[in-house]
Amino acid sequence: TEELLRKSEKLSVVGQLAAGVAHEIRNPFTAIRGFIQFIKEGNYKEEYFHMILSELDRIQSVVNEFLVLAKPQAINFQPRELTSLLNQVVELLKTEAIMNDVQIEVEFERTFLMVNCEENQLKQVFINILKNAIEAMPNGGEIKIQLQQQQNAVSIRFIDQGEGIDEDRIQKLGEPFYTTKEKGTGLGLMISYKIVQAHRGSMKINSQKNRGTTVEIMLPTE
Ligand code: ADP
Numbered sequence: 565t566e567e568l569l570r571k572s573e574k575l576s577v578v579g580q581l582a583a584g585v586a587h588e589i590r591n592p593f594t595a596i597r598g599f600i601q602f603i604k605e606g607n608y609k610e611e612y613f614h615m616i617l618s619e620l621d622r623i624q625s626v627v628n629e630f631l632v633l634a635k636p637q638a639i640n641f642q643p644r645e646l647t648s649l650l651n652q653v654v655e656l657l658k659t660e661a662i663m664n665d666v667q668i669e670v671e672f673e674r675t676f677l678m679v680n681c682e683e684n685q686l687k688q689v690f691i692n693i694l695k696n697a698i699e700a701m702p703n704g705g706e707i708k709i710q711l712q713q714q715q716n717a718v719s720i721r722f723i724d725q726g727e728g729i730d731e732d733r734i735q736k737l738g739e740p741f742y743t744t745k746e747k748g749t750g751l752g753l754m755i756s757y758k759i760v761q762a763h764r765g766s767m768k769i770n771s772q773k774n775r776g777t778t779v780e781i782m783l784p785t786e
């Protein structure tokens with residue numbers, strides 16, 4: 565099953581997103597308020613604090629991701645070397661991968677590939693995709709990153725052996741707040757897609773239930 569991510573085109577209105585963020589934040593707020601009320605009434609339980617902290621973390625991740633999105637598109641493109649960018653991101657996620665019994669394997673055809681990009685935004689995309697791949701493999705596994713130079717473009721593939729995505733769910737990818745995770749924000753793919761789009765690239769997802777998922781990003785090299 566394959567799906568070109570273009571859902572977010574319909575949702576470029578910031579107001580719509582803001583409404584979504586408000587909605588996402590309301591539930592944890594209500595929960596936190598409830599726990600504090602309990603404690604105030606003398607129903608002290610240690611676990612309330614864990615719950616309050618985890619709800620606060622949830623608010624924080626929604627807000628963080630929203631900020632990335634809401635940032636003015638002051639795009640400052642610079643020539644950057646792609647393999648070193650990818651290696652930096654892999655390095656960044658190493659601990660998380662090891663903790664989840666996941667190996668990240670880098671298969672680079674060439675070792676020097678220049679792209680015009682906004683470095684931090686592109687890193688954000690790679691981080692989002694790799695995190696999803698790690699999260700899709702609760703029992704560990706392998707993620708392959710393949711790089712291929714094509715005519716006027718470079719293809720970057722992230723291949724995981726995770727749980728995959730149902731055919732009827734794949735159209736939902738890239739819709740804001742669509743998540744199947746208890747602690748998910750459902751913003752990662754949409755943000756990634758927006759960034760790739762700003763780089764005049766494309767993003768494609770190919771998935772087989774219980775087999776794994778491949779995310780392919782194409783970026784122009786000139
Ligand atoms: P989040 O990770 O916060 O849920 P994302 O936008 O990153 O939000 O992803 C949205 C949803 O897409 C995930 O909840 C998951 O269901 C699905 N998904 C994304 N990447 C993968 C993957 N590599 N394998 C399986 N499912 C995935």
Ligand code: MG
Nearest residue numbers: 692696752753
């Ligand atoms: Mg994610």
